[in-house]
Amino acid sequence: MDVLFIGGGLAGLTAALDLARRGHRVALVERKQYPFHKVCGEYVSNEVLPYLRRLGADPAALQPANIQEFWLSSPRGRLLTAPLDLGGFGVSRYVLDEFLYQRALAAGVTFYLPATVADVTFDPARDQHQVTLADGRQLTARVVLGTYGKRANLDRQLQRPFFQQRSPYLGVKYHLRLPGFPRHVIALHNFADGYAGISAIEDDKLCFCYLTTRRQLKAHGTIAAMEAQVLQQNPWLREIFSQAEFLYPQPEVINEISFAPKQPVEQHMLMAGDAAGLITPLCGNGMAMALHGAALAAAAAHDFLRGTTGRPAMEMAYACAWQAQFGARLRVGRAVQGLFGGPVMSELVVGGLRHWPAAVQLLMRRTHGQAF
Helix, strand or coil, rough: EEEECCCCHHHHHHHHHHHHHHHEEEECCCCCCCCCCCCCCEEEEEEHHHHHHCCCHHHHHHHEEEEEEEEECCCCCCEEEEEEEEEEEEEEHHHHHHHEEEHHHHHCCCEEECCCCEEEEEEECCCCEEEEEECCCCEEEEEEEECCCCCCCHHCCCCCCCHCCCCCEEEEEEEEEECCCCCCCCEEECCCCCCEEEEEEECCCEEEEEEEEEEHHHCCCHHHHHHCHHHHHHHHHHHHHCCCCCCCCCCCCEEEECCCCCCCCCCCCCCCCCCCCCCCCEEEEEEHHHHHHHHHHHHHHHHHHHHCCHHHHHHHHHHEEEEEEHHHHHHHHHHHHHHHHCCCHHHHHHHCCCCHHHHHHHHHHCCCCCCC
16 A cells, blocks of 8 residues: 555544545554544634645534634633634534544545554565554555554654653543533633633534643542542632533543654654644644644655655655644643643733733744644
8 A cells, every 4th residue: 555544533534535535545544443532622723624625524514613712711710811813613523533534435545443553664675664453464555654642552662752751641521511601712721730621512512621630630539539629629610510511421531641742753654643742732722733734744645655755855844844833833832831830820820911912812823823
């Protein structure tokens, strides 16, 4: 085959659809069967719309929420509000990934579901990769893209530096209904050692997702106890927990979320989405970055596959394009994360930004891109 994707999240599905529509033989390996839930804020900046429309995957068909305003609260409940320059849309990963999966199937992408990659090697003599699945099947591809998300055992095999250090962060996600919550708003509410985001998705539902630390969870014993004793100190979060209808009994949870720098090319594999670098959820644009990274990776792979560039040029072009688009965004995201590390600092930052709207707009522009 021409291209093999390891991981079927937003970056993998979209780049696979892109390359299949360009006439290449494409396959994708995903460890779960669609559709499935993921820990994700489920807000997407409108910068992605031209690209999705070019691929015949306009999300308007999913009737997403139209989001135009940003709220930010301090742990004590002081609120900052600001318009979103580009705006965005809200749609669950359960729905969006299934939508892209069906588009990719129709475009001729071959799927291995559910399946796990056990090993990847590059053969320089043949200028191709060999991929071994956990069940023993062998696949070969001229180009392999790592699009498997935040953290996987493959990162250990690749000896990626971030995998050697434990991350203190964990993420928790619910879907819920909350009468009266404005569907044009994405809100971020701070609490001790974390922050929570809430915004509308399809079917009058809301996505409620928060980031905190293992230390916080260990101190309180259970997620429910931590939510009651820590998150609900913020009055906005207390209102959510007291008034919302939670739509599934147990949340989706993910551990070891790392915001450490990563490389966009590893052992001749192009990495895209969270596998290439993860922006802090406080900056709220990871889904758009995954889609934009897919566009960059697909363009680089296409030039290589049609013989316009060689492998070194493909890898260099993609790495440079990725860094140009996302390097500064990730650095700003990590800096902003540090400003909200504790209740006192969070109160000071939110209080200051309430009187400095130009700074809020500047931070948004530094963590969001332009339409592509």
